[in-house]
Amino acid sequence: MVYPDTFEGFQIDGPDTWTEFQKRPFQPKPFGDYDVEIRISACGVCSSDIHTINGGWGERPFPLCVGHEIVGTAIRVGPKVTLIEHGQRVGVGAQCLSCLECKQCKNGNEVYCLKQVSTYGKKYPGTDITTQGGYASHIRAHEYFVFPIPEKLDTAQAAPMLCAGITAYSPLVRHGCAPGSKVGIVGLGGIGHFAVMFAKALGAEVWVISRTRAKEEDARKLGADGFIATCEEEWNEPHRMTFDLVLNTANSSKGFDLNRYLSLLDVHKRFISVGLPEGSGNEIHAKQLLGNGVLMGASHLGNRQEMLEMLQLAADKGVKGWIEEIPISEDGLKLAVTRLHDNDVRYRFVLTEYWRAFGITMKELALACTSCH
Amino acid sequence: MVYPDTFEGFQIDGPDTWTEFQKRPFQPKPFGDYDVEIRISACGVCSSDIHTINGGWGERPFPLCVGHEIVGTAIRVGPKVTLIEHGQRVGVGAQCLSCLECKQCKNGNEVYCLKQVSTYGKKYPGTDITTQGGYASHIRAHEYFVFPIPEKLDTAQAAPMLCAGITAYSPLVRHGCAPGSKVGIVGLGGIGHFAVMFAKALGAEVWVISRTRAKEEDARKLGADGFIATCEEEWNEPHRMTFDLVLNTANSSKGFDLNRYLSLLDVHKRFISVGLPEGSGNEIHAKQLLGNGVLMGASHLGNRQEMLEMLQLAADKGVKGWIEEIPISEDGLKLAVTRLHDNDVRYRFVLTEYWRAFGITMKELALACTSCH
Numbered sequence: 001m002v003y004p005d006t007f008e009g010f011q012i013d014g015p016d017t018w019t020e021f022q023k024r025p026f027q028p029k030p031f032g033d034y035d036v037e038i039r040i041s042a043c044g045v046c047s048s049d050i051h052t053i054n055g056g057w058g059e060r061p062f063p064l065c066v067g068h069e070i071v072g073t074a075i076r077v078g079p080k081v082t083l084i085e086h087g088q089r090v091g092v093g094a095q096c097l098s099c100l101e102c103k104q105c106k107n108g109n110e111v112y113c114l115k116q117v118s119t120y121g122k123k124y125p126g127t128d129i130t131t132q133g134g135y136a137s138h139i140r141a142h143e144y145f146v147f148p149i150p151e152k153l154d155t156a157q158a159a160p161m162l163c164a165g166i167t168a169y170s171p172l173v174r175h176g177c178a179p180g181s182k183v184g185i186v187g188l189g190g191i192g193h194f195a196v197m198f199a200k201a202l203g204a205e206v207w208v209i210s211r212t213r214a215k216e217e218d219a220r221k222l223g224a225d226g227f228i229a230t231c232e233e234e235w236n237e238p239h240r241m242t243f244d245l246v247l248n249t250a251n252s253s254k255g256f257d258l259n260r261y262l263s264l265l266d267v268h269k270r271f272i273s274v275g276l277p278e279g280s281g282n283e284i285h286a287k288q289l290l291g292n293g294v295l296m297g298a299s300h301l302g303n304r305q306e307m308l309e310m311l312q313l314a315a316d317k318g319v320k321g322w323i324e325e326i327p328i329s330e331d332g333l334k335l336a337v338t339r340l341h342d343n344d345v346r347y348r349f350v351l352t353e354y355w356r357a358f359g360i361t362m363k364e365l366a367l368a369c370t371s372c373h
Numbered sequence: 374m375v376y377p378d379t380f381e382g383f384q385i386d387g388p389d390t391w392t393e394f395q396k397r398p399f400q401p402k403p404f405g406d407y408d409v410e411i412r413i414s415a416c417g418v419c420s421s422d423i424h425t426i427n428g429g430w431g432e433r434p435f436p437l438c439v440g441h442e443i444v445g446t447a448i449r450v451g452p453k454v455t456l457i458e459h460g461q462r463v464g465v466g467a468q469c470l471s472c473l474e475c476k477q478c479k480n481g482n483e484v485y486c487l488k489q490v491s492t493y494g495k496k497y498p499g500t501d502i503t504t505q506g507g508y509a510s511h512i513r514a515h516e517y518f519v520f521p522i523p524e525k526l527d528t529a530q531a532a533p534m535l536c537a538g539i540t541a542y543s544p545l546v547r548h549g550c551a552p553g554s555k556v557g558i559v560g561l562g563g564i565g566h567f568a569v570m571f572a573k574a575l576g577a578e579v580w581v582i583s584r585t586r587a588k589e590e591d592a593r594k595l596g597a598d599g600f601i602a603t604c605e606e607e608w609n610e611p612h613r614m615t616f617d618l619v620l621n622t623a624n625s626s627k628g629f630d631l632n633r634y635l636s637l638l639d640v641h642k643r644f645i646s647v648g649l650p651e652g653s654g655n656e657i658h659a660k661q662l663l664g665n666g667v668l669m670g671a672s673h674l675g676n677r678q679e680m681l682e683m684l685q686l687a688a689d690k691g692v693k694g695w696i697e698e699i700p701i702s703e704d705g706l707k708l709a710v711t712r713l714h715d716n717d718v719r720y721r722f723v724l725t726e727y728w729r730a731f732g733i734t735m736k737e738l739a740l741a742c743t744s745c746h
Contacts, residue, residue: 104614109640112665114613174641240487241477248659267482268547270668273659281661285654286621286646289671292485295643296669298662 009136382509
């Protein structure tokens with residue numbers, strides 16, 4: 001069987017061989033009336049991919065093709081699709097379905113729908129098929145989770161915004177990042193560097209909070225107004241109760257002195273985590289939250305409206321992630337996940353040159369040419 | 374030395390003798406220009422008093438007179454006092470001072486002022502004197518922390534509202550309790566029973582969440598619309614993502630399955646703790662907060678405006694705490710703290726008949742008669 005009955009992708013067979021990608025065909029979900037089929041041309045490499053394939057987040061269904069920062073071309077649209085046009089350059093993030101009928105879905109909270117389906121590693125409802133991600137030739141997704149990419153945004157630039165970007169953007173706009181606010185970004189990585197740029201684009205005063213001063217120059221280049229190094233004694237004291245929002249993008253909770261972070265926030269302001277470190281969390285006692293009535297929360301991706309707004313904001317304000325492109329292949333993927341695992345990236349890998357791995361038809365070539373400037 | 378150079382109160386000498394109250398004179402802070410001096414006539418017995426005298430909250434300065442749900446008569450007002458009149462029936466809660474100048478104080482958050490002073494067990498700024506609470510003949514406090522009691526409220530009824538009441542009321546109004554909202558109250562004790570009544574008075578649908586069904590009848594009598602017993606299997610399932618606010622008044626975190634509580638809340642709604650259990654807290658991982666983007670926080674007392682509103686609401690709507698009056702004395706206090714420690718109270722002890730312990734002057738008698746109906 002070949003396309004369109006099967007797609008082709010780079011799969012991992014289990015945590016023991018989490019850097020050994022196997023290129024092979026796999027069966028996609030049946031094509032539905034609201035589905036968009038996308039020929040993939042780029043995909044960012046997210047820490048979630050690593051946590052999934054190396055077993056850090058627990059058991060997952062293998063073999064599995066990860067990747068959820070996907071940009072490509074809509075080469076087929078279902079008969080009921082109204083949001084996406086054939087031939088359009090589009091993106092897919094970390095979510096590919098929700099019920100679209102519950103209270104949460106109807107309130108712009110489809111990311112919190114109890115029936116949400118992740119872009120990879122979950123069963124498609126009503127099938128035995130496991131969702132497969134963007135280290136692949138194609139993906140099928142419900143149109144509601146497919147987003148047109150503004151013309152001004154480069155394909156490789158847009159890709160990491162579909163997960164890292166929106167993971168930073170949504171909590172910023174939901175939890176108080178605005179002109180006049182003072183926002184702290186903990187951790188300068190894939191998500192963190194987007195958080196700095198988007199918080200600036202949204203008009204806030206932005207401080208990067210990092211373990212050492214090693215990334216201070218980068219932070220300033222990204223637009224940060226200030227920099228705090230938590231290896232320095234009493235680092236929180238000058239900033240007590242002055243922040244309106246602290247976004248924690250750190251990917252590890254090791255040695256994290258939560259109390260000092262919480263002390264930064266003004267009354268009832270918010271400390272929001274978007275990283276999901278492996279291992280255990282922090283012990284928390286009500287008294288730690290009492291001094292300033294701080295609210296502690298976590299945020300998951302962002303909704304469709306926020307995704308469209310973010311992409312437009314990035315296009316309008318020229319927000320550009322710091323990316324490193326790697327042609328997709330067994331070796332390229334091994335390099336990408338190994339270096340990302342070792343935090344050796346500033347600040348996002350994007351897999352490109354999909355045509356080398358998966359070929360290209362004349363029709364697709366023509367389409368690609370019209371959508372690329 | 375006698376009054377007004379000394380006050381008289383029932384003090385505890387240390388955690389080893391935390392039920393042995395010693396009646397003796399103590400030196401009050403110097404009388405300031407903004408101070409109100411109150412002849413105490415009633416004081417509620419709060420769990421904080423127990424945690425303080427039995428060492429559960431750690432070291433405290435002894436000998437110490439606790440009690441911070443104080444009602445009495447203003448028998449002296451400083452030359453700069455404008456908020457309180459001589460002879461007025463007034464209350465003092467758990468806070469007796471803040472700087473009144475910082476950003477927090479100016480924003481109605483004097484309870485979160487970094488220079489706040491608790492009603493007992495803290496040093497008065499600029500002195501070596503430890504604040505002493507309401508198990509005493511008198512108290513002096515800055516007028517901003519002294520609240521006129523509405524005529525319709527009985528003295529013994531008003532007393533426990535000064536701490537238990539406001540501790541329930543402030544987070545309710547700050548975190549979304551309103552007509553149309555669904556509010557859960559965890560734990561039916563001193564604070565919890567006020568929370569149920571105030572949440573109802575504020576127009577919410579109110580559910581009590583308790584370990585067993587033992588208090589269901591009480592909950593319904595207090596006005597609860599529903600009751601959840603957490604000893605029952607899968608108790609949270611029917612209520613997933615339906616609550617707008619859960620107020621945790623539980624005084625213990627033992628066996629607390631936090632995830633189930635958090636699952637009750639709709640997206641970005643709040644789980645607010647007002648109890649300060651002794652011992653350790655709960656381990657929390659960002660992923661526990663991710664499913665619904667719930668915000669977890671704690672709340673500390675309430676501000677002056679909220680205190681005045683709450684007392685008026687109680688007067689207007691006839692909110693009445695379930696109290697048991699105990700005349701203040703060595704034996705009465707021993708009984709009160711022992712029974713409260715054993716959770717043997719429904720739902721608040723109030724110490725009364727202060728005149729038996731501390732006498733009464735003819736002038737005070739006359740004042741008391743004019744202010745009491």
